[in-house]
Amino acid sequence: MTESGRYLYAIARGLDPSVLAGVPALAGGRLEVVEHRGLEAVVSTVDLEEYGEDGLRRNLEDLAWLEEVARGHDTVVQAVATHAPAAPLRLATICLDDDGVRERLDSSHDALEEVLDRVEGRREWSVKVFARPRPAPQQAVPQPTTGGGAAYLQRKKAESQAREADESSAAVVADEVHERLAVRSVAGRRLAPQDPRLTGRSETMLHNGAYLVEVDEGDAFAALVDELASAHPEVTVECHGPWPPYSFATLEQQ
Amino acid sequence: MTSTLDVGASGGTTVEPEPVHGRQIALVDLLDRLLGVGVVLAGDVVISLAGVDLVQVRLHALISTIRSDMVEPR
Amino acid sequence: MSEAHRLFPQRLETDAESVERDLFKLVLTIIELVRQLMEKQALRRVDEGDLTDEQIEGLGTGLMHLEQAMEDLKSRYDLTTADLNIDLGPLGPLLSE
Numbered sequence: 001m002t003e004s005g006r007y008l009y010a011i012a013r014g015l016d017p018s019v020l021a022g023v024p025a026l027a028g029g030r031l032e033v034v035e036h037r038g039l040e041a042v043v044s045t046v047d048l049e050e051y052g053e054d055g056l057r058r059n060l061e062d063l064a065w066l067e068e069v070a071r072g073h074d075t076v077v078q079a080v081a082t083h084a085p086a087a088p089l090r091l092a093t094i095c096l097d098d099d100g101v102r103e104r105l106d107s108s109h110d111a112l113e114e115v116l117d118r119v120e121g122r123r124e125w126s127v128k129v130f131a132r133p134r135p136a137p138q139q140a141v142p143q144p145t146t147g148g149g150a151a152y153l154q155r156k157k158a159e160s161q162a163r164e165a166d167e168s169s170a171a172v173v174a175d176e177v178h179e180r181l182a183v184r185s186v187a188g189r190r191l192a193p194q195d196p197r198l199t200g201r202s203e204t205m206l207h208n209g210a211y212l213v214e215v216d217e218g219d220a221f222a223a224l225v226d227e228l229a230s231a232h233p234e235v236t237v238e239c240h241g242p243w244p245p246y247s248f249a250t251l252e253q254q
Numbered sequence: 255m256t257s258t259l260d261v262g263a264s265g266g267t268t269v270e271p272e273p274v275h276g277r278q279i280a281l282v283d284l285l286d287r288l289l290g291v292g293v294v295l296a297g298d299v300v301i302s303l304a305g306v307d308l309v310q311v312r313l314h315a316l317i318s319t320i321r322s323d324m325v326e327p328r
Numbered sequence: 329m330s331e332a333h334r335l336f337p338q339r340l341e342t343d344a345e346s347v348e349r350d351l352f353k354l355v356l357t358i359i360e361l362v363r364q365l366m367e368k369q370a371l372r373r374v375d376e377g378d379l380t381d382e383q384i385e386g387l388g389t390g391l392m393h394l395e396q397a398m399e400d401l402k403s404r405y406d407l408t409t410a411d412l413n414i415d416l417g418p419l420g421p422l423l424s425e
Contacts, residue, residue, distance in 0.1 A: 060289075066285065067281055070281065070284045070285055071281075071284070073288060074284055074288075088287075090288055090289065091288035091289055126283060191286060192286070194282050194283075194286065198282040199280075240279070240280075240283070243279055246287035246288070247287055
């Protein structure tokens with residue numbers, strides 16, 4: 001007989017459970033709400049064979065599994081966050097049973113209230129800055145006779161310095177974009193640049209920012225991003241949102 | 255992007271603004287946030303022939319060795 | 329599942345015919361890395377200022393010929409520098425340009 005656990009999607013405050021009707025849970029389960037001291041954990045039952053420690057170790061390396069679970073998780077989080085302040089949880093946060101869920105709500109109560117205060121009425125926006133794609137390096141055949149070895153090295157040095165200058169001015173632009181956006185948001189965070197193989201983008205990612213913005217200031221924020229993009233044609237600026245506040249809901253890890 | 259009709263938290267539904275640039279969060283962004291660390295892929299190359307994996311080149315180890323040997327400051 | 333399938337480990341799918349090209353690509357990539365590192369190191373030494381004019385000339389000429397040789401090798405298999413570049417995730421792209 002396989003054991004089961006409770007998968008936690010998000011913790012909310014003042015959530016009306018009926019808004020979850022029809023929202024699919026992972027693994028064909030059913031979304032439920034466990035309440036404790038004024039906070040609601042949105043959960044569903046999962047099989048520990050798949051979501052227990054061993055199962056996760058296996059499954060977290062399976063990209064297909066990861067994608068399906070991430071999407072399923074996000075579907076629930078978005079449904080919750082649209083209707084109440086919500087602290088999304090990381091992937092695969094499992095408690096053995098509802099007592100375990102309540103215990104967690106209890107021990108993290110104050111931190112959770114703080115997070116919910118922080119994200120209430122706010123949304124996350126993602127802004128990324130990319131360097132312009134480099135023009136293809138000259139595949140010109142170097143003439144062995146144009147200048148000697150010393151001239152060759154001079155040329156290489158000049159190319160290398162030009163590259164460095166590009167890089168440092170790109171970094172300056174990224175900093176400026178971040179500062180301008182951070183000033184107009186409740187909070188801003190710099191996230192790690194992303195692996196080009198995952199993004200499918202060959203240009204260097206100069207900045208990967210997450211910003212917490214009041215719900216009704218979303219339009220103004222997007223407009224500011226457009227303004228910054230126009231002011232800096234030497235980079236590409238991308239804006240996505242509004243999203244649930246994933247990057248602003250982390251509790252200090254226990 | 256359509257502007258929002260926000261009826262407020264006290265009763266009534268809040269209509270969210272239309273998401274900018276598509277509804278879905280890109281998988282890479284979602285995984286970064288749900289896994290809590292920037293998602294990183296191992297730079298290993300598996301060379302296979304006729305569907306049989308033969309050689310797994312651990313490029314990390316190889317390149318790190320080459321780089322540290324070559325760029326040692328004198 | 330289209331996003332997930334873009335992910336790794338990277339496989340060089342080879343059949344008996346393309347095995348030569350793909351292995352060659354891998355070998356050329358390593359050689360190109362070494363060539364670029366040698367160039368960087370040479371520039372560093374020149375900057376340090378402890379080389380004679382003769383040595384600088386010799387270094388430059390040698391590297392120039394190396395670059396030429398790489399171009400010849402690449403064109404033999406119709407490869408560009410971008411073709412050779414392998415991405416190592418946290419280590420960044422293998423080749424810097």
